[in-house]
Amino acid sequence: MRSLPLSLGLLLVCGCYWAQAPEPDGGGVRAGSLPLAWHTGGPRCGDAPEWEIHAYNPDLYILRENGCVNYEKPFLYLFFGSDKVLLIDTGAGETHVASAVSGVIDEWAARNHKPPPPLIVGHSHSHDDHIAGDAQFRARANTTVVQLSMEATMQTFEIPHWPDGMGKIDLGGRVIDVFPIPGHDVLSLAYYDRQTGILDAGDSLYPGRLYVHDFPAFVASTERMVRFTEGKIVTHIVGCHIEQSRTPYLDYKVGTKYQPDEHSLDMGRGQLLELNDALAHMKTPVRMAFRDFTIWPM
Numbered sequence: 065m066r067s068l069p070l071s072l073g074l075l076l077v078c079g080c081y082w083a084q085a086p087e088p089d090g091g092g093v094r095a096g097s098l099p100l101a102w103h104t105g106g107p108r109c110g111d112a113p114e115w116e117i118h119a120y121n122p123d124l125y126i127l128r129e130n131g132c133v134n135y136e137k138p139f140l141y142l143f144f145g146s147d148k149v150l151l152i153d154t155g156a157g158e159t160h161v162a163s164a165v166s167g168v169i170d171e172w173a174a175r176n177h178k179p180p181p182p183l184i185v186g187h188s189h190s191h192d193d194h195i196a197g198d199a200q201f202r203a204r205a206n207t208t209v210v211q212l213s214m215e216a217t218m219q220t221f222e223i224p225h226w227p228d229g230m231g232k233i234d235l236g237g238r239v240i241d242v243f244p245i246p247g248h249d250v251l252s253l254a255y256y257d258r259q260t261g262i263l264d265a266g267d268s269l270y271p272g273r274l275y276v277h278d279f280p281a282f283v284a285s286t287e288r289m290v291r292f293t294e295g296k297i298v299t300h301i302v303g304c305h306i307e308q309s310r311t312p313y314l315d316y317k318v319g320t321k322y323q324p325d326e327h328s329l330d331m332g333r334g335q336l337l338e339l340n341d342a343l344a345h346m347k348t349p350v351r352m353a354f355r356d357f358t359i360w361p362m
């Protein structure tokens with residue numbers, strides 16, 4: 065007998081549960097790895113470079129700023145396509161961020177026997193701790209820095225309307241979906257890399273304090289991320305900071321440089337659903353702690 069088991073047959077007839085079916089090929093996404101721990105800065109400063117550079121895979125790099133340089137310790141993401149490179153954010157305080165990024169691009173170009181591709185510098189949002197290196201990139205050859213305005217953001221990422229339009233950018237064989245998620249900041253954006261299944265939610269969802277400046281907008285944006293990810297492979301949801309420790313509910317105080325036992329950078333869609341559910345039931349904005357993050361209305 066070759067008949068399908070009833071449950072599998074129903075699944076195929078229905079055709080609606082494909083995202084829940086096992087994925088023996090890993091979901092068809094390109095694999096990579098995150099480090100088990102980052103050098104956050106300290107216990108003695110001066111031992112580690114300004115920027116820790118991690119290759120998630122040969123075409124995606126994650127840069128993290130050293131806590132001894134700036135306690136915010138933001139993460140930057142560098143996506144390589146065959147024609148262009150996209151950098152998200154430029155860090156906090158004064159660093160040599162452009163030369164760190166150029167080093168990665170030059171090394172990639174040499175490895176791929178190509179000239180260094182044009183660089184586009186976008187942002188997760190417009191707060192100071194994510195844009196401090198912009199001027200260095202404006203002075204860099206072969207580089208376009210997306211201006212911190214709604215118009216420039218919509219134009220670069222082909223977002224038809226704000227905030228509920230879906231945009232994208234094609235880097236050459238690699239499409240990144242880009243859409244507005246205001247609430248933490250008016251210019252907050254989410255980036256979804258179809259190649260790796262990574263969603264970068266910036267400061268809107270990460271293991272730490274989720275500062276909410278515009279509550280109704282934040283609720284709507286979180287719902288938008290839930291709808292967007294429905295039925296999609298989401299390997300990691302990453303953001304710009306880690307403020308949570310590995311101990312559930314315990315975060316590091318504002319200003320902490322050295323975080324020897326910090327939470328992993330990534331979260332999954334489960335935490336996005338948890339956030340969405342909590343917001344949906346929150347009649348008035350209140351501070352509320354969860355295992356991996358805290359909702360923090362301003």
Ligand SMILES: [Zn+2]
Nearest residue numbers: 189191248267
């Ligand atoms: Zn922010």
Ligand SMILES: [Zn+2]
Nearest residue numbers: 191193267304
């Ligand atoms: Zn931030």
